[in-house]
Amino acid sequence: MKTTGAFFERVWSVAARIPRGKVTTYGAIARALGSPGAARTVGWAMRATPSGLRLPCHRVVNAVGELSPEDVFGGPGVQRSLLESEGVTFDKQGRIDMERHFWMP
DNA sequence: GCCGTGACGATTC
């Protein structure tokens, strides 16, 4: 699938501004773009992100603080390791501490 | 312009 949508480029622009050690949610990005209900579309955009952009897509998680499917990052624990190396903390359930690391676009 | 799809979200059971 191509993904030459203007909306997608907005998503990538926002994702590129995520500070190191912080994370945001798909819903937050969707609201920042003016489409509160387009959280799924945001996720779709991330999945179709061109490698050339080098976006910190590992800093984008869902509203609960869960990480993306492992197969997308090439292996289990990959995304988690990246975040931990940036100072992001996790709870016992393997979820990100949103209160500390959430970033609003 | 309708149909299927999807790294989601909120609600309900």
Next chain:
DNA sequence: CGAATCGCCACGG
């Protein structure tokens, strides 16, 4: 608290 369900919006065909 965990699983299931429905609703949401943008994009390609």
